[in-house]
Structures are given as C-alpha cells and as structure tokens.
Amino acid sequence: MIRHRVLVVGGGLAGLRAAIAAREQGANTAVLCRLHPLRSASVAAQGGINAALGNAPEGGADTPEKHALDTIRASAYLADQGAVALLAAEAPARVFEAENWGCPFSRTPEGRIAQRPFGGAGLPRTCYAADRTGQALVHTLHGVALRHGVRFYEEFVAISLAEEDGAVFGLVAVNLATGDLVPVQCEAIVLATGGAGRLYARSTNGVLNTGSGMVLAYQAGAPLKDMEFVQFHPTSLAGGNVLVSEAARGEGGQLKNACGERFMARYAPQDMELAPRDVTARAIQSEIEAGRGFPGGHVHLDLTHLGEEPYRDRLKGVREVVRAFVGVDPAVEPIPVQPAQHYMMGGIGTDEHGATPLGGVFAAGECACVSVHGANRLGGNSLLETLVFGRRAGASAAVAARDRRPRRVPAAVVSEALRRTRQEWMALVRANGPESPVRLRRTLQATMTEKIGICRDGPGLNEAAATLASLQERFRRIGITRGSRCYNLELLGAWELRGMLVLAEVIALAALRRQETRGAHCRRDHPRRDDRRWLVHTGVQRGLDGPLLSSLPVDVSLRPPGTD
Amino acid sequence: MEACENTIRLEIYRWEPRREPRPRFQFFHRPWQSRLTVLGLLQEVYEEHDSSLAFRSSCREGICGACAMLVNGRYRLACATPVADLGTKCITVAPLPRLRVIKDLVVDLEPFWRAHEAVRPYLTPPSGPPGGREFLQSPRDRERMGQAIACILCGSCFSACPTHWTGKHDLGPAALTRTFRFYADSRDGDGAARLARADRGLWRCRYALNCTDACPRNVNPAHHIRELRRQAVRSWLGRVTRRT
Numbered sequence: 001m002i003r004h005r006v007l008v009v010g011g012g013l014a015g016l017r018a019a020i021a022a023r024e025q026g027a028n029t030a031v032l033c034r035l036h037p038l039r040s041a042s043v044a045a046q047g048g049i050n051a052a053l054g055n056a057p058e059g060g061a062d063t064p065e066k067h068a069l070d071t072i073r074a075s076a077y078l079a080d081q082g083a084v085a086l087l088a089a090e091a092p093a094r095v096f097e098a099e100n101w102g103c104p105f106s107r108t109p110e111g112r113i114a115q116r117p118f119g120g121a122g123l124p125r126t127c128y129a130a131d132r133t134g135q136a137l138v139h140t141l142h143g144v145a146l147r148h149g150v151r152f153y154e155e156f157v158a159i160s161l162a163e164e165d166g167a168v169f170g171l172v173a174v175n176l177a178t179g180d181l182v183p184v185q186c187e188a189i190v191l192a193t194g195g196a197g198r199l200y201a202r203s204t205n206g207v208l209n210t211g212s213g214m215v216l217a218y219q220a221g222a223p224l225k226d227m228e229f230v231q232f233h234p235t236s237l238a239g240g241n242v243l244v245s246e247a248a249r250g251e252g253g254q255l256k257n258a259c260g261e262r263f264m265a266r267y268a269p270q271d272m273e274l275a276p277r278d279v280t281a282r283a284i285q286s287e288i289e290a291g292r293g294f295p296g297g298h299v300h301l302d303l304t305h306l307g308e309e310p311y312r313d314r315l316k317g318v319r320e321v322v323r324a325f326v327g328v329d330p331a332v333e334p335i336p337v338q339p340a341q342h343y344m345m346g347g348i349g350t351d352e353h354g355a356t357p358l359g360g361v362f363a364a365g366e367c368a369c370v371s372v373h374g375a376n377r378l379g380g381n382s383l384l385e386t387l388v389f390g391r392r393a394g395a396s397a398a399v400a401a402r403d404r405r406p407r408r409v410p411a412a413v414v415s416e417a418l419r420r421t422r423q424e425w426m427a428l429v430r431a432n433g434p435e436s437p438v439r440l441r442r443t444l445q446a447t448m449t450e451k452i453g454i455c456r457d458g459p460g461l462n463e464a465a466a467t468l469a470s471l472q473e474r475f476r477r478i479g480i481t482r483g484s485r486c487y488n489l490e491l492l493g494a495w496e497l498r499g500m501l502v503l504a505e506v507i508a509l510a511a512l513r514r515q516e517t518r519g520a521h522c523r524r525d526h527p528r529r530d531d532r533r534w535l536v537h538t539g540v541q542r543g544l545d546g547p548l549l550s551s552l553p554v555d556v557s558l559r560p561p562g563t564d
Numbered sequence: 565m566e567a568c569e570n571t572i573r574l575e576i577y578r579w580e581p582r583r584e585p586r587p588r589f590q591f592f593h594r595p596w597q598s599r600l601t602v603l604g605l606l607q608e609v610y611e612e613h614d615s616s617l618a619f620r621s622s623c624r625e626g627i628c629g630a631c632a633m634l635v636n637g638r639y640r641l642a643c644a645t646p647v648a649d650l651g652t653k654c655i656t657v658a659p660l661p662r663l664r665v666i667k668d669l670v671v672d673l674e675p676f677w678r679a680h681e682a683v684r685p686y687l688t689p690p691s692g693p694p695g696g697r698e699f700l701q702s703p704r705d706r707e708r709m710g711q712a713i714a715c716i717l718c719g720s721c722f723s724a725c726p727t728h729w730t731g732k733h734d735l736g737p738a739a740l741t742r743t744f745r746f747y748a749d750s751r752d753g754d755g756a757a758r759l760a761r762a763d764r765g766l767w768r769c770r771y772a773l774n775c776t777d778a779c780p781r782n783v784n785p786a787h788h789i790r791e792l793r794r795q796a797v798r799s800w801l802g803r804v805t806r807r808t
C-alpha cells in the first residue's frame with residue numbers, strides 16, 4: 001500500500017502550493033494527479049493575480065484594505081469578510097514569494113512586478129506574466145515542489161475516500177496506465193481538484209474540470225457551500241468556448257446582435273460593453289433567447305473599426321486565439337462570441353485553514369469555498385486564492401497529520417474502502433445496460449446550460465431537478481463497452497458522470513432554494529437582492545435520502561451591507 | 565478510400581502493446597465542419613464511434629501541452645490545429661514517435677520528465693530575496709529569457725531530436741531550453757553549475773533543427789542550445805586563461 005503523511009489530490013496551483021507548504025512543515029508529501037501537473041487547468045489563466053503592491057504609478061496608494069473592499073463589493077456581500085481580509089493581507093507575500101521562486105512576471109521600467117487594471121478593481125492591482133500568468137506560476141511552483149522532494153503520482157485519479165465515522169484515512173485511486181485500483185493511506189488529505197465546468201455544455205474550463213473533488217468530499221459527508229453561484233464569462237468563442245480576453249472589450253470592441261444593433265445600450269447605457277461580467281453575460285443571453293442572435297446561438301464582438309494598431313501589442317494574443325479557433329481575423333471580421341460557464345464560486349466548505357468538518361480532510365483552490373468570492377468572483381482573485389489558501393491548507397494538513405491519534409487502525413479502513421470501491425468499480429466494468437454514458441452526459445450538460453445557466457426561474461429549476469433525477473435513474477441502466485483496463489477513458493468518464501449527476505442535483509436544489517437575485521445567481525422570478533432573508537450561505541450535506549439544505553451565517557464584520 | 569467534398573477521411577493509429585502484437589490504423593469518415601480542431605475530431609470519434617480510443621487532452625486551447633501528436637506527419641497540438649488549416653480532408657493521426665506507446669495516442673513521457681527534472685528546473689538565487697519584496701529585474705533583462713519561457717513541455721522536440729534516437733538518454737532540447745531559461749534569468753546564481761549539468765546533451769546536438777521545426781509554440785530550442793554552448797566555451801576559455 002502507498003503511504004504518505006500528507007496526500008494532495010490535484011496538481012494545479014492550489015495543490016502544488018499545498019504540497020510545498022506541507023513539505024515546509026517536514027511532512028512526507030505526495031501529489032496525486034489526473035494528468036501531469038503541468039497539464040492542470042491553472043495553466044490556462046491569462047489575466048493575472050491580484051495583490052496590492054502599488055507598483056503601477058496610478059496604484060501607489062493601493063492597500064490590502066482597498067483590495068478587500070473591492071472583493072467584498074463584488075461578492076454582493078456574501079463573502080466571509082474575515083477570510084477576504086486574510087486573502088488581501090497575504091496577497092503581497094504570496095506574489096513576492098512566487099517571484100522569488102522565479103516566476104517570470106512582466107516588469108515595470110523600474111524592474112518591479114508589473115500590474116494592470118482589471119474589472120471591478122479600483123486600481124491597477126493585477127500582476128501578470130504577459131498573457132501566460134497561469135502557465136508561468138504553475139511551471140514555477142512545480143519546479144519548487146520538485147526541489148522540496150514532493151512525490152508525484154501522475155495519471156492517478158482519486159475515486160473514493162476511505163472514510164469511517166467522519167474521519168478519513170486515505171483513498172482509493174485508479175492508475176490510468178494499468179487500470180489497477182490502488183489503495184493509498186495517509187494522515188491528512190488536501191483536495192485541490194479545481195472547478196466543475198464540464199457540468200455545462202459551454203465552459204471555458206478544460207476537460208479535467210469535472211468537480212471530482214467536490215464529489216469525493218460530499219460523498220464522504222463533508223458539506224458543500226454556495227453551489228448555486230456559478231460565474232459565466234460573457235465572451236467565449238462560439239463553438240469550443242475558448243476565452244476571449246476582457247481586453248478585447250477594454251480596447252473598444254463592440255457587441256452587436258444579428259440586426260447589427262449595439263444592444264448593450266439597452267442593458268447598460270452608461271458602461272456599454274464595459275459593464276461587469278454578469279451584466280454583459282445576461283445581456284448577450286437575453287439577445288440570443290429573444291431570437292436576435294446568429295444561428296448557432298452567438299452574437300458578434302466587433303473590433304473591425306479599431307484598425308491594425310492594437311494587434312501589435314495589447315491584442316496580439318486575442319488575434320492569435322481567434323484565428324486559430326474560429327478562423328477569423330478580428331481586424332477584418334467580427335468575432336462570434338457566446339457566454340460560457342467560467343468559475344464555481346461554491347465548493348467544499350472550509351475554514352480559514354482549509355479544514356473541513358471531515359477529520360483529516362482539507363480543501364483549497366476552486367474546489368473549496370472559504371468563502372472569499374461570495375456571489376461573484378473578482379477577476380484575478382482565484383489565482384490568488386489558490387496560493388493563499390493552498391499554503392494554509394497544506395501547512396494545516398501537515399500539522400494535523402502529526403498530531404493525529406486515530407482510534408482505528410487506518411490500514412483496515414483503507415482496505416475496507418478498497419473492497420467497497422472495487423465492488424462498485426467492477427459493477428461498472430460489467431455494466432451492459434442500454435444507456436450510453438455519452439448520451440447521459442450530453443443531456444446533463446444541456447440541462448445545466450439551459451435551466452441552471454445564466455438566468456434561472458422556479459419552473460425551469462424544478463424541471464431541471466426532475467430531469468436530473470431521471471438521469472440518475474437512467475444511469476443505473478448504463479452500458480460500458482467491453483474494453484481493456486489500460487487507459488480506459490470510458491470507464492473513468494462513467495464513474496465521473498455519476499458524481500457529476502450528484503453535483504448537478506446539489507446545484508439545482510441550492511438554486512431553487514435561494515429566492516433572490518444576487519451576484520451571479522439570477523432568478524427571473526425573484527429579481528431583487530433580499531438581505532433580510534438571504535444574506536446567508538447555502539450548505540448542502542448528504543442525507544440518507546438525498547441532499548439536506550441549510551442556511552449558514554455570513555461573516556459581515558468588516559463592512560455590513562448598506563454601509564456604503 | 566478517398567475523402568470527398570463534405571467528409572473527412574480520418575486515419576488513427578491504434579495499439580495496445582500489452583494485448584496486440586502490432587499497431588494498426590483505424591479509418592473513420594466524419595462530416596466536414598470548418599471550425600473543427602483535430603482534438604474535436606478525436607473527441608467525436610471517441611463519443612460516436614469507439615470509446616476505447618485513448619488520447620490525452622486538458623486545456624483544449626494550446627497551452628497545457630497534453631495533446632502533442634503527429635498530424636499528417638507533423639508535430640502538432642491537436643487542440644490548436646483546425647482541420648481547415650491542414651489543406652486536405654485526409655487526416656492521419658499518430659502518437660509522438662520514438663516514445664513507448666502506452667495505448668493508441670498516449671505515450672510514456674517518463675524519460676522526458678526525468679530529463680526535465682535533471683536540469684533542476686527552479687531558480688537558485690545567489691543570495692536571499694531583498695527584504696520581503698521582489699528581485700528587481702528590468703524589462704530588458706526579462707527579455708533575455710526570450711521565448712524559452714513560452715515552452716509548455718509538450719515533448720514534441722524531445723521526440724523529434726535525432727541525437728536522441730541513438731538510444732542514449734541525453735537531456736534533449738526541452739531540458740536544455742529550460743537550462744537556458746534559468747541561465748539567462750538575471751535573478752539566478754547557478755550559471756556555472758547549470759552549464760556543467762547541461763554538458764550531458766549540449767555537445768551531442770548536430771543542429772538538425774528538428775526541435776525548432778517541431779515546436780508548436782514557436783520556441784527555438786536549437787537557438788538556445790547554441791547560446792548555451794557559446795557560454796560554455798566562454799566560461800571554459802575563462803578558466804583556461806586564468807590558469808595560465
């Protein structure tokens with residue numbers, strides 16, 4: 001049996017930072033990873049990472065307090081303000097640390113880390129490495145993790161936690177190359193599996209973001225929090241949904257519907273295309289639903305009036321991406337864009353140390369909900385979250401692992417989990433029903449996009465819940481091709497699909513329960529924010545017969561709503 | 565079989581060495597769509613024809629390096645290769661050559677990662693950071709790392725390098741490019757040791773330029789190797805003249 005003191009699941013930024021922190025505490029640490037860590041979704045982040053460094057000339061007066069305030073406002077007061085204060089206060093230290101480790105940040109003429117303005121921030125606060133900030137950070141942290149002697153298990157996928165009486169002693173993973181189920185024993189686990197964009201038909205996320213860590217935690221009894229808050233990015237390329245940077249609108253790009261009309265005038269006459277993400281995404285969606293979109297469901301982002309100049313530098317990357325993925329030159333033709341799922345604000349509920357109520361289980365990054373994003377995430381804050389709370393979770397896990405005095409023999413719990421998991425896994429291997437996983441997955445994704453997407457309403461959510469229930473039912477009659485065990489993506493996909501169906505149900509129920517519109521959660525039948533009833537987090541825990549929902553208090557100690 | 569107007573004739577390399585004696589090619593016909601990428605095509609085959617097909621993918625936007633493979637004989641990131649760019653409707657997809665096949669398009673990159681780790685791919689500054697802030701680095705100094713920082717470690721150049729085919733496990737172009745990236749970083753203080761470690765591989769390069777040709781990210785490993793050699797010669801000359 002594989003044994004480590006601390007086991008990190010996920011090799012994105014949160015997982016890498018957690019692993020380094022655990023090693024800094026002297027713990028024997030390993031990372032399990034669905035693919036090589038350098039293939040994690042974190043590499044796709046372009047924009048940058050927020051920290052009040054005050055390096056830009058206009059940013060001289062920036063402080064962590066201002067950063068925290070911007071974050072709280074963007075969150076529609078649903079973020080826990082103590083956690084936000086921590087995030088902002090530790091931001092400079094984490095960014096300097098990444099730089100000291102070698103991250104190739106872009107520079108000011110004085111040689112300091114360059115910062116640029118980003119939506120929702122009062123000052124230029126977003127540190128960047130050209131348009132490859134995520135890649136620069138992941139490569140840097142992976143190198144540091146190697147230096148610290150972190151052990152990596154690549155192409156090992158965690159498929160269940162070894163839990164007993166509310167405490168976890170390890171997990172079961174599948175080794176993709178051989179198809180073997182592998183038991184892993186450890187004193188503490190850090191879940192850092194990233195987002196769940198693949199629940200949606202249209203998402204900017206990579207193909208690995210299936211929410212598997214959230215499912216692992218939920219199945220083992222940890223509560224999920226604020227799952228109804230899903231951020232949609234207004235401009236992704238029609239078709240594959242590759243992100244078109246906000247910079248395209250910042251430079252003067254105009255959104256036009258099929259009638260050639262600049263429709264933002266109707267939704268945000270002041271800000272027009274520069275309105276916040278959620279407003280713009282809703283506007284585009286409304287145009288498409290009103291039949292004023294182009295066939296296939298998109299609108300145009302028109303940059304043709306800007307000439308060649310912006311492509312020399314600022315929009316160079318945008319032009320390359322648009323050319324490669326839709327075969328259009330934005331200088332000559334408008335870009336076909338549509339909104340797409342982008343980020344999960346909700347996740348595994350944790351405290352400021354990344355701890356969950358499950359003994360021995362910690363979580364960090366996009367799969368966790370501390371919560372610092374509340375109802376809406378500020379651009380540049382999620383990379384920051386991975387470093388700040390990844391470090392905290394890794395360090396706390398190492399300390400907790402040292403002090404742990406298990407009542408049961410952990411190896412017995414892991415063996416029992418292996419036995420149970422193998423049974424379920426083999427049942428899936430042998431499944432020969434009429435339902436195809438691909439078809440179920442497509443129905444799931446279509447339901448999520450249509451009914452639990454940018455705009456929601458009671459009847460739609462009820463329908464969605466019913467569809468999801470029937471999908472869970474149909475899953476029991478699933479059929480898997482009789483293939484080999486080696487690199488069997490179909491089997492893994494089916495296993496993940498079962499988890500995704502559970503997660504989708506949680507999102508549907510949470511969205512149905514919250515009868516208000518706040519941040520990214522837009523209810524057409526309840527268009528107002530209602531602080532009297534709904535200034536609360538939604539908690540969802542697995543019950544004996546289905547999810548149990550509850551309200552949890554929000555920390556508004558710094559700046560209660562209505563004070564500005 | 566010929567591809568006609570509205571269909572793509574796709575040929576995919578299939579092999580599971582543990583179960584099959586030799587590789588084969590499997591044929592598919594798919595409807596032509598102008599906005600499809602090669603990865604999209606593989607995904608369609610997986611979903612609609614044969615879900616035993618094994619391939620790696622993650623970001624589907626050309627930045628994670630998971631989907632490097634041979635498309636019509638050229639090194640490509642499948643996700644960043646629109647079928648419309650190939651100039652033909654006959655498409656052949658094969659795994660990165662000269663690496664052990666695990667299954668179908670999935671190859672064992674273990675030797676590639678070992679080489680990467682061997683060059684110590686992390687910054688080693690000469691002294692501690694300046695008082696809890698960033699090291700200063702002018703935009704000019706940052707430029708000196710050039711395109712080397714854009715390498716996503718997809719493995720294409722490693723597979724393409726003919727020096728490598730001799731079976732000697734040298735570092736290969738990507739690991740040498742990574743060496744250059746740190747060597748050229750004004751914050752690093754490990755230059756001499758980096759050159760010494762790069763010795764394994766630096767002098768075997770025959771400038772075939774396959775690496776530069778293969779790289780889907782416009783990195784120019786051959787150029788970085790040449791630069792490292794120049795630096796190595798210079799430092800060697802420095803030592804010799806000092807001694808005499």
Ligand SMILES: Cc1cc2nc3c(=O)[nH]c(=O)nc-3n(C[C@H](O)[C@H](O)[C@H](O)COP(=O)(O)OP(=O)(O)OC[C@H]3O[C@@H](n4cnc5c(N)ncnc54)[C@H](O)[C@@H]3O)c2cc1C
Nearest residue numbers: 010011012013014034042047048158194365366380382383
């Ligand atoms: C296109 C795009 C652009 C973005 N731009 C920005 C930006 O500019 N600024 C910003 O702050 N944020 C940005 N974000 C958001 C940010 O990138 C992510 O929220 C963040 O990188 C998530 O990091 P993570 O470490 O939590 O997860 P990930 O990077 O997704 O890593 C998850 C890891 O878990 C592994 N894994 C998953 N499941 C399992 C399992 N069951 N077993 C084993 N391993 C598993 C995966 O292999 C992967 O290594 C962007 C997101 C996208 C999609």
Ligand code: SF4
Nearest residue numbers: 715716718719721779
């Ligand atoms: S240099 Fe280019 S081909 Fe080689 S690993 Fe890096 S990105 Fe891939």
Ligand code: FES
Nearest residue numbers: 622624628629643
């Ligand atoms: S899937 Fe990431 S580079 Fe192709």
